[in-house]
Amino acid sequence: MVDAIHGDFEQKIANDITIEPRDTMPDDYRKTLIRQISQHAHSEIVGMLPEGNWVTRAPSLRRKAVLLAKIQDEGGHGLYLYSAAETLGVTRDELLDQLHSGKAKYSSIFNYPSLTWADMGAIGWLVDGAAIMNQVPLCRASYGPYARAMVRICKEESFHQRQGFEIMHVLAKGTEVQKKMAQDALNRWWWPALMMFGPHDSDSTNTEQSMKWRIKRISNDDLRRKFVDVTVEQTKVLGLTVPDKDLMWNAETGHYDFGAINWAEFWNVVKGNGPCNKQRLEARKAAWQKGEWVREAAMAHAEKRKARKEALVAA
Amino acid sequence: MKNKLFYILEWADNTLILGQRLSEWCGHGPVLEQDIALTNIALDHLGCARNLYTYAAEIFNGMDAVDRSECFASVAFQRNVKEGHQADEDDLAFLRDAWDFRNVLLVEQPNTDWAYTVARAFLFDAFNYYYLTAMCNSVDERLAGIASKSLKEATYHLRWSSEWVIRLGDGTEESKTRIVEAIANLWPFTGELFTATEVDTFVEGLGVDFAALKPLWEQKVAEIFDEATLEVPTGVWMQSGGKTGTHSENLGFVLAEMQFMQRAYPNMEW
Ligand SMILES: [Fe+2]
Ligand SMILES: [Fe+2]
Numbered sequence: 001m002v003d004a005i006h007g008d009f010e011q012k013i014a015n016d017i018t019i020e021p022r023d024t025m026p027d028d029y030r031k032t033l034i035r036q037i038s039q040h041a042h043s044e045i046v047g048m049l050p051e052g053n054w055v056t057r058a059p060s061l062r063r064k065a066v067l068l069a070k071i072q073d074e075g076g077h078g079l080y081l082y083s084a085a086e087t088l089g090v091t092r093d094e095l096l097d098q099l100h101s102g103k104a105k106y107s108s109i110f111n112y113p114s115l116t117w118a119d120m121g122a123i124g125w126l127v128d129g130a131a132i133m134n135q136v137p138l139c140r141a142s143y144g145p146y147a148r149a150m151v152r153i154c155k156e157e158s159f160h161q162r163q164g165f166e167i168m169h170v171l172a173k174g175t176e177v178q179k180k181m182a183q184d185a186l187n188r189w190w191w192p193a194l195m196m197f198g199p200h201d202s203d204s205t206n207t208e209q210s211m212k213w214r215i216k217r218i219s220n221d222d223l224r225r226k227f228v229d230v231t232v233e234q235t236k237v238l239g240l241t242v243p244d245k246d247l248m249w250n251a252e253t254g255h256y257d258f259g260a261i262n263w264a265e266f267w268n269v270v271k272g273n274g275p276c277n278k279q280r281l282e283a284r285k286a287a288w289q290k291g292e293w294v295r296e297a298a299m300a301h302a303e304k305r306k307a308r309k310e311a312l313v314a315a
Numbered sequence: 316m317k318n319k320l321f322y323i324l325e326w327a328d329n330t331l332i333l334g335q336r337l338s339e340w341c342g343h344g345p346v347l348e349q350d351i352a353l354t355n356i357a358l359d360h361l362g363c364a365r366n367l368y369t370y371a372a373e374i375f376n377g378m379d380a381v382d383r384s385e386c387f388a389s390v391a392f393q394r395n396v397k398e399g400h401q402a403d404e405d406d407l408a409f410l411r412d413a414w415d416f417r418n419v420l421l422v423e424q425p426n427t428d429w430a431y432t433v434a435r436a437f438l439f440d441a442f443n444y445y446y447l448t449a450m451c452n453s454v455d456e457r458l459a460g461i462a463s464k465s466l467k468e469a470t471y472h473l474r475w476s477s478e479w480v481i482r483l484g485d486g487t488e489e490s491k492t493r494i495v496e497a498i499a500n501l502w503p504f505t506g507e508l509f510t511a512t513e514v515d516t517f518v519e520g521l522g523v524d525f526a527a528l529k530p531l532w533e534q535k536v537a538e539i540f541d542e543a544t545l546e547v548p549t550g551v552w553m554q555s556g557g558k559t560g561t562h563s564e565n566l567g568f569v570l571a572e573m574q575f576m577q578r579a580y581p582n583m584e585w
């Protein structure tokens with residue numbers, strides 16, 4: 001019996017039939033998905049912070065409006081993803097508890113500070129750009145609710161990437177100081193963006209199983225290489241310099257060769273030693289704690305309402 | 316023309332400053348859905364402000380040189396005028412100093428907590444709803460058009476803030492204490508909503524009769540407070556000055572933050 005169920009799951013995976021919430025699935029598959037989807041959801045809402053940092057200081061009303069709309073999208077992505085995770089039998093509150101306690105991770109990129117307006121450009125262009133590379137293959141992930149959430153998210157991500165590139169473009173073609181601002185942002189965000197694709201395939205513990213389950217379809221290194229190829233060309237359009245002296249076109253492979261990633265930095269940021277790990281987590285926790293009485297009031301009022309309605313019906 | 320310009324700025328500055336205040340919440344809301352809702356409302360206000368500033372800039376650019384030099388005191392703005400630049404929405408938002416802002420004191424008050432944010436929103440939204448309804452009949456078609464577009468949004472804003480006043484008033488003991496305090500502290504800023512400035516009286520037909528909005532507003536507030544089991548404050552001394560440029564200490568800081576980029580890196584495209 002157990003084997004028959006298990007066999008059914010394997011067959012669906014093999015035939016590229018999506019797994020739905022009511023389908024039986026191996027425990028590890030469920031756990032892997034909860035971990036990955038919630039980590040992704042947390043990244044969306046923690047990711048609101050470095051950009052939220054510049055909303056009140058945006059240099060023009062149009063930029064302010066676009067940035068606000070962009071950050072609002074990220075909040076929406078968080079909602080879709082928490083909902084997708086909930087179909088696996090876990091609540092949003094439980095997942096948030098894991099975020100606040102430090103047990104759950106989120107994308108390390110958001111532990112870097114946003115120091116100038118150009119960072120809004122670099123984040124949209126590089127961070128959302130890298131996110132798109134990571135996420136497009138997830139639209140075909142084997143778990144239905146996750147894949148469908150990713151389809152909606154990817155549609156919006158391309159707008160995010162474009163608005164970021166546009167900010168960079170205006171700066172790079174602007175005055176001397178604006179160009180300097182753009183280059184400075186590229187210098188600081190380039191390597192962290194490459195790290196967004198995760199450890200090398202040879203060091204990635206989760207990749208193999210996730211590939212087998214068709215949650216993941218393209219490996220970390222392949223995605224990273226694709227990102228570099230595309231982004232280096234965009235950097236040329238901007239007239240900016242990629243901060244990598246080893247970057248070179250390789251005619252044989254048809255790809256760019258690039259320098260070694262600082263994995264010590266990567267693992268340290270993952271472990272909590274990045275420049276903003278503490279601030280990001282504190283900000284999330286503070287919002288949640290300060291909101292507690294608000295959520296309680298909303299719940300209490302809803303209950304009072306319900307009780308009154310029932311009393312009315314009974315009378 | 317100056318009166319018309321200033322009248323539009325009264326309206327535009329209200330929406331810009333309230334939008335700016337609400338946008339401070341972005342990423343820090345009590346629950347994700349409300350974070351998104353607040354950002355939405357901030358975006359509506361910002362969008363309305365942009366339409367109005369664009370119109371105001373056109374009016375400003377059409378004025379004669381003497382009038383233009385007398386409108387705004389800020390050095391940065393004056394320099395642009397002297398050099399013959401055409402003003403745009405961003406100049407009006409980022410290059411005027413506090414004494415040339417004409418928003419009511421209410422909208423520049425700090426977020427403080429969710430109760431203050433909700434109370435400020437509600438007291439303003441109830442005014443804004445009737446204000447926009449009246450502005451739809453402005454003899455100025457452009458303003459009437461902006462009003463009717465904004466009215467749709469303001470109707471939603473008022474529903475949102477009314478619901479929250481009710482939830483907090485008729486929620487827990489703590490939420491009641493907090494919303495009562497917030498309303499008590501914001502109430503002195505509501506009188507100004509209904510007093511007409513010299514500018515307001517000069518633009519008859521184009522603007523609205525502010526005093527006539529008051530009973531409508533009072534009725535709405537009474538209705539929502541009743542459902543929220545809250546008392547309407549009485550006998551409160553009213554503060555005023557925002558509409559004529561005498562602000563609370565808050566506005567200077569709001570502007571210092573909002574205008575930072577344009578001040579530190581002047582005359583650039585973004
Ligand atoms: Fe996103
Ligand atoms: Fe995004």
